[in-house]
Amino acid sequence: MNAQQLKQLLNDVKDGRLAIEDAMAELKKLPFEDMGFAHLDTHRELRNGYPEVIYCAGKTTDQVAAIVKRMLELDYSNILATRANSDVARALQALTPNVEYSTTARIAVINRKPLPQPAGTIAVVTGGTSDMPVAEEAAITAEIMGNNVKRIYDVGVAGLHRLLSHLDEIMSANVVIAVAGMEGALASVVGGLVDKPVIAVPTSVGYGANFHGLAALLSMLNSCASGVAVVNIDNGFGAGYMASMINHM
Amino acid sequence: MNAQQLKQLLNDVKDGRLAIEDAMAELKKLPFEDMGFAHLDTHRELRNGYPEVIYCAGKTTDQVAAIVKRMLELDYSNILATRANSDVARALQALTPNVEYSTTARIAVINRKPLPQPAGTIAVVTGGTSDMPVAEEAAITAEIMGNNVKRIYDVGVAGLHRLLSHLDEIMSANVVIAVAGMEGALASVVGGLVDKPVIAVPTSVGYGANFHGLAALLSMLNSCASGVAVVNIDNGFGAGYMASMINHM
């Protein structure tokens, strides 16, 4: 409820068009629906123009399906189910034919109203082939939020010439998502080469003293390059969302 | 050296306007100056339009002064010395009258050519008064890079009404920098309220199981709100730089 709506409501009270009890109810009414185990945010799509997102890990397949079913009834245009296994994908496909599922990225997308795309592109760059699941989560997230995405995979710093050969593509992007495991040096090198915001995503790719992504995470947080900010380990969705926000400015 | 310059150089070689040795030298010439203990990036200001930044921690006062002296000779317009103690500030003030020093933020600014400012503002929000040194580092960095900055301090989530009372100011900003120590919950709450990019800065404010900012860092990395990316603990400069990049897009 914005200031104008508030003024209107008070006017309605003053002029007797609205009973006090109704006004109080209105002031208390909140834009979501309680499903018992989950609160569905019924106004979110309106509020920020983005698709609704369901983080599936820790929810039962039935819970996810119930949430999506209600969203479809409420006529949500775009829905993103992240960390969705194939059971969840099948359950959603039983609800609507309109589901695309990426096995690599573990994302199910229900995209009924493609968003207009800004001119700028988002480059998703990875250190290795093993970082692809996280990179795809970022890329697909950015795409459903209405962005052109350029994928540049397996260009880690151990073979710097591979990265440099794609420099033009990377430098022409509006935002760069740098996805890397192991030592995560890609973020610093990319951050030093471009003058655009870099969203760094550490991945849990590696072993031993990698400690499930901690090495890459600390590396990226301590980047000696400016213009680098970091999201959680393996959080491709978060990076895609943030990059889209920036690209739409 | 861009593609056009490369073509010109090859043309010059072909047409005999440029000796092969000179062409080779040109191809090898790189845009910086070796000062023995430091490499001065002589083209950086041109390259990315930002001021030159010197991270003073771990450098002697003499080293910082020598670097700045050379920058002034090369006619740099804007210079930022971060983590500068008062000795460094005095040494710089001996070089040029044009130095502003913030004791709180430990930043010395030499600002000889103010940058044009975009319309959007950057909001710097802190959880507590003790987060001010980091917040000021972010705010001053953003200002010298040509941004309007709105400071909103001491609005931590323990008194949510304080934060909510500033909601209009925060929501009208283009980018929000959320600075908080202790449990760092501010980033999640702000991230949930606004639909603009949030740069989260954990601070080392706290004690005990805070572990010098680790609690706030982990909290911010795990934010349940989307659109939040994180920089290093106490890295006000990095947040200001990133926010400015986004605000200038």
Place this chain on the structure above:
Amino acid sequence: MNAQQLKQLLNDVKDGRLAIEDAMAELKKLPFEDMGFAHLDTHRELRNGYPEVIYCAGKTTDQVAAIVKRMLELDYSNILATRANSDVARALQALTPNVEYSTTARIAVINRKPLPQPAGTIAVVTGGTSDMPVAEEAAITAEIMGNNVKRIYDVGVAGLHRLLSHLDEIMSANVVIAVAGMEGALASVVGGLVDKPVIAVPTSVGYGANFHGLAALLSMLNSCASGVAVVNIDNGFGAGYMASMINHM
């Protein structure tokens, strides 16, 4: 044995009503029963009025069943088996028809003498749907200990309006249990809104730099709000027990 019983015993010795050997035996007799692999606390129910609790993890199904069998023989009224898998549940149901088992909370309850309930309620609040197993462990524990419990799930701080819409319910409770994974900011926000004791339960819900609940744990320990105390990660039972203690004061 309290002071009065001790005095009586000494009087009995003095007056010859009790042989010295019997007195010594009495003084040594301790209120439990040694089952070889476990010590059954036969007076506990009397001592503190609470049900007996068996932590099943690390015990074989046979061990748990033997303990419960003996408790039933000793006519315990209320028994709580936590971290009980379905095998344990089946074994207990073979002992007595009086077993309720929650798959979500992994708790088996034998409740033969419902406890009187105080007027106050305990609110169990979660950040997300995935926190339900821990929240249910807390809620069921509190219920068997004789408390009215109000469940308010999936009201995390990323959508603050969801939490605020339940504020009346939360504020009217005597004690609040705040259950959250990821960054655990819920505890601070709830702690800042209510003036009742908040028992914070970090959960292991999350991934990456969550480090199996460490992020939420540190966040809750560093809460900038007063009136918050913390139990172990995923320790729903401990929170329910503590909240019940407070609610019965």
Place this chain on the structure above:
Amino acid sequence: MNAQQLKQLLNDVKDGRLAIEDAMAELKKLPFEDMGFAHLDTHRELRNGYPEVIYCAGKTTDQVAAIVKRMLELDYSNILATRANSDVARALQALTPNVEYSTTARIAVINRKPLPQPAGTIAVVTGGTSDMPVAEEAAITAEIMGNNVKRIYDVGVAGLHRLLSHLDEIMSANVVIAVAGMEGALASVVGGLVDKPVIAVPTSVGYGANFHGLAALLSMLNSCASGVAVVNIDNGFGAGYMASMINHM
């Protein structure tokens, strides 16, 4: 603003007693005062009946003094300044004669209107003499919040008979605050002996693998006794506050 006040306001609008602009201003007015570097919560004392608390670490002496000065002008009755060094204490004593300062606990107390005390007592128990600063912070906090406090110091579990000799005092308390460093076993032992809520405070007393209180913290979080909840390392204030909340129920 509670429901009744809201109804009154709407009635005033309806009956023309209140202009819409004034109503809007009223609805936006929030109960605190912005001091630039700090937000003073002007209604807090009313809201929850507790003294106002200032956490001094990370604030300059001038900032603390300015905050207290304004509080005194607003006629606050009870003020608690924690982590206050002797400079701060002197600055406050220059503002009002009514300051008591504990060097051990680093707390400055301005107590102008003693609160009524409930019948129950709070026992503050420590493992060793070295835990006294934290224990005193807890005890003084509880006292200014209107509680009878019983101090029982240096009764660590290495000499169990010392603890057992005070058992009556401890068991007769309404709430127990267990303060211990090193291995923090005191919390478990006390938790097993009493049937009242135990607030455990790990301290940073110890060395080596104590890791500044981490050993005691983990120990207390994993207590095998029920009815124990934990606050941050060295957080005597938090324990005193929580215990007082419980004792006033």
Place this chain on the structure above:
Amino acid sequence: MNAQQLKQLLNDVKDGRLAIEDAMAELKKLPFEDMGFAHLDTHRELRNGYPEVIYCAGKTTDQVAAIVKRMLELDYSNILATRANSDVARALQALTPNVEYSTTARIAVINRKPLPQPAGTIAVVTGGTSDMPVAEEAAITAEIMGNNVKRIYDVGVAGLHRLLSHLDEIMSANVVIAVAGMEGALASVVGGLVDKPVIAVPTSVGYGANFHGLAALLSMLNSCASGVAVVNIDNGFGAGYMASMINHM
């Protein structure tokens, strides 16, 4: 080879009873046998009077069997295979009928020449029933090394009276092995009660902030009681071995 043997060897050389080449060979000969993947210490039983021990984790069943086969050919009397799964046990039982296997402790014992037992006993005390696998590893190790062992299980500090009722047994032991998970407070309490060496064994029993035994480990290392030394998490064998060494002094 001790000093006397060395002198004899030199005398033999001097007197021509031993050729120089043979002497050199003798001086180089070392008391073990190289099996390619393992070095069998053929003199160890002689050297320290203890049974030979094989740590089975990380070895294939074939490797363990080959080692034991060779030991039996060399007529070892007593062999202990720790961390042995049931496959290993079956493989050893195929080699000799003389194998006792404990499923709980995962130890296979080949005991062909019982060692003489000293008068003193070793008490093995556990906090809970879940600590039994580690406790049994310790107890069986001590037994095969020739010690009387007294098992006292499930006497954790949350019910102090259970521990105190066994105090006579514990105090009459020569050495006490204290086995506990969760917060590991048992070691401190036992250490404070007895004046005999206490070998503390943290176990990985617990969850959440227990971090796989870290909580109990740190707790035991920081014990406020004197006379406590610690072995690795879950290292029942090490504790039994150490206790036996002490008991045989």
Place this chain on the structure above:
Amino acid sequence: MNAQQLKQLLNDVKDGRLAIEDAMAELKKLPFEDMGFAHLDTHRELRNGYPEVIYCAGKTTDQVAAIVKRMLELDYSNILATRANSDVARALQALTPNVEYSTTARIAVINRKPLPQPAGTIAVVTGGTSDMPVAEEAAITAEIMGNNVKRIYDVGVAGLHRLLSHLDEIMSANVVIAVAGMEGALASVVGGLVDKPVIAVPTSVGYGANFHGLAALLSMLNSCASGVAVVNIDNGFGAGYMASMINHM
């Protein structure tokens, strides 16, 4: 492209033997091939004379097979696939008969052109039998890179005479690879005995406070012996590669 090739190219341009467009293409041409999910480094074998290495963890079997298939088409002589499971091995064997697979080391080797071997040998020493998988990864890597390898296994410091009996072999090597889990003391002892470079490889062999190799890693990094450098936990490949580099100098 080295300096001489660059000069030739410029000469060719000058003399009209090479069109400017061709020169530009040449200058931009980079020595690898983009396979979509991976970049194949087509010149690497030439550049550094070593076999091409594929790290299989995190890649699908199809991805590994496609990479190797292309390498074979490009006539690579020597290929090393590390962390390869038996599925990968079978897929490679379907491509060429020329595959040797080590189940222990999880390495598949395609060795079509044996490299000339330097005179010096590399000694691979392990603390225990359980360290063999990592040691074999190191040994096989060194062998395919053209080195004589001497394996000395199960000579940990708990039986120092075993290690000393192999001292001649170890001291005669050019480089020593010390592979050990548990406390990793082998690296320090070997480092103190030889005056050749020691590459230390911590393994994840151990349990409890070993924390998956952290204990051995820290131990090796803190070695009191000089001439020891460390690679990642379980990184047998890295150690073999580094040792080969040194041995070929």
Place this chain on the structure above:
Amino acid sequence: MNAQQLKQLLNDVKDGRLAIEDAMAELKKLPFEDMGFAHLDTHRELRNGYPEVIYCAGKTTDQVAAIVKRMLELDYSNILATRANSDVARALQALTPNVEYSTTARIAVINRKPLPQPAGTIAVVTGGTSDMPVAEEAAITAEIMGNNVKRIYDVGVAGLHRLLSHLDEIMSANVVIAVAGMEGALASVVGGLVDKPVIAVPTSVGYGANFHGLAALLSMLNSCASGVAVVNIDNGFGAGYMASMINHM
């Protein structure tokens, strides 16, 4: 109070020689004295025959002096003040001429009745010269508790011949205390060489990835040698105490 005393007391009650109130008082009387900030254990010297120990860290000089003063009045024979700075030493010397203070070990010893010494010796072995403060704390503690101590310093494993040259002395000891920082390998090597109990003391000597003794601690806990138990980092006192207990058996 032992069983015989208890029987006597009961007999006295029965025969009227002891009033019931007196018996109750006797049963409640506990062997210590409450000094307000500390509990003085007045029977400890009797109970376990060891000197009384005061851990000075975190206590004020006045508190330590008051405790010792009271002990002297109670005629304690032997007192040990550990972690005592020179201020404490001077304060104790003002109380009695009978104080020996070691600057290296930071121990003040009041030794008025030398204890009889057993035949066996305790060897204190260090890796380096920098470990001396901890080693001396162990040695002096063992000496005041009535033991012959043999100091063997700076024989770390990087120069194994130094250690081996002292092997006779080490092997002839009853108990060995192994004190080492850095990688702490000394404990494993010594543990493998001797067949006597080894008490390992990690020290905080080192830098970088030593993490204040963590490397040595983990190393010692994971020792591949049997017969090694560990005390806290820098806990020389604990090691000396434990070794003395064992040596007196």
Place this chain on the structure above:
Amino acid sequence: MNAQQLKQLLNDVKDGRLAIEDAMAELKKLPFEDMGFAHLDTHRELRNGYPEVIYCAGKTTDQVAAIVKRMLELDYSNILATRANSDVARALQALTPNVEYSTTARIAVINRKPLPQPAGTIAVVTGGTSDMPVAEEAAITAEIMGNNVKRIYDVGVAGLHRLLSHLDEIMSANVVIAVAGMEGALASVVGGLVDKPVIAVPTSVGYGANFHGLAALLSMLNSCASGVAVVNIDNGFGAGYMASMINHM
């Protein structure tokens, strides 16, 4: 004592040229001198041809001076005192005029017999100016051990062109020492560019989530480039020593 010397000794015994007691003494004689607090390794210089090294941290100035004094009496040619403060430097300069002291590297060098230098050079590369103290420790160590050293400082990956402009110098070195703090990406980038062994030295330069060099350490251990091995944080000496060993092969 090598095999030939052993044979000679035995021959001498056989032929009566050497008494048995003398032979025994000879066999026991070890090449060092016990100074009470330190063992001087009198044969080390001979054994491995390197200068003697004293790690000064944790030793008193008097201890260091006494060790060096004795070395000079024994006519050592080259001595290296690392982590030496200016007090130590002055004490050494009082012993011999032949001391060079580097304030930056905290190394005192007594170099009386320069070693012959191999043809190859060692390149010492740093990420920033703040890494100079560690880099200088490495460089000076390598120089006194007889190596040509090329210093290339402040060429971190944030400005990749700075590093690339020195590529020829780096690639022409025999061994590269890569010194970097913050995220330590330099090691991976250098490792990917050169085909020579890279010794990586993480430094403690940085702040926040750098955790005193942990970020750079983990980064370097997880390097995606082959041919990189790591020494302890800030261990410039270790890197210089290792690099020299390799360069002399």
